Amino acid sequence: MGCSFSGLNALYDAVNGGGDVWINENRYRIIRQLGEGGFAFVYLVKEVVAEGSVKKLKDPSHISDNGMYAVKKVLIQTPEQLELVRQEIRVSSLFSHPNLLPLLDHAIIAVKGTQEGSWNHEAYLLFPVHLDGTLLDRAKAMKEKKEFFPTLTVLQIFQQLCAGLKHMHNFEPAYAHNDVKPGNVLITNRKGQPPLAILMDFGSAGPAKREIRSRSEALQLQEWAAEHCSAPYRAPELWDCPSHADIDERTDIWALGCTLYAIMYGMSPFEYALGESGGSLQLAIVNGQIKWPPGPNPPYPDALHQFVIWMLQPQVAMRPHIEDVIIHVDKLLAKYST
């Protein structure tokens, strides 16, 4: 799926009252908005099939039975934003795994800017739609109701995230997702099966290994991380990077540890610092100061708490790789599924 760039490839259909989007040869009717991000809106769309026409998606295994999809519209105002979207498209196209959201089609178009003679761009990215929302929505709703996922469900969701990440970490060269968090996991309920967990949003993903060899490289990395890696899930080495450091995909393992905690308790283990007067998220993270919910009789066995602590090693050299994490989650699943 190469990066197409043409005013003809996709165009917002003004003639039809702005209700339709074209992505290459396929036309989609916008049903409603599903969510929004920094410069993006995500819509539920239904494919408009002209009589006698045949659906032309590159990978026919992703053709939806009911014609429903998600379209992400990204507003692009600077060359840097255009390069970021192109990067997201390139990276998304690299992977094919049941726990990673596939990019089905895309188009980038030029649109007239507000100033006379100026041009901006819009990107349209087509994905399978998952209408049950994100892990963040679910974990927050449960927290409000003071409910908890059963231990087995926590592990089943977590195992799927690990499987998706392993696919990225084992890529040649290794890729890091760089923004693993509950808001980037789509959760779908399935009858008689554990919920399906799918990692999405590859806007921050890239080759994982970086050799930092000077103060200015370290500061550049911190600046990049401040923009791309959500603060409560950001690894210590991305907050306070030494002038000589070998960064690798274990930044994702840190975020994964925070995400396991969030599946249980609805927030990052460091988010408490934001609510404390004089509290500092960065200090809590670089010192690895996890706060567990107070009170006796925690809803989860100590083995799950220890699992989180093991992934949240502030020193990268001590932090496990994805293969180690998978061995451990498999062991816990065997233990708690009986």
Ligand SMILES: Nc1ncnc2c1ncn2[C@@H]1O[C@H](COP(=O)(O)OP(=O)(O)OP(=O)(O)O)[C@@H](O)[C@H]1O
């Ligand atoms: N395939 C999908 N199916 C259903 N809902 C989706 C889908 N993709 C995205 N969404 C919804 O749209 C929201 C924003 O999507 P996404 O995270 O990709 O945008 P973003 O601009 O990269 O966001 P952020 O600024 O948080 O990184 C998600 O939180 C989710 O609620």
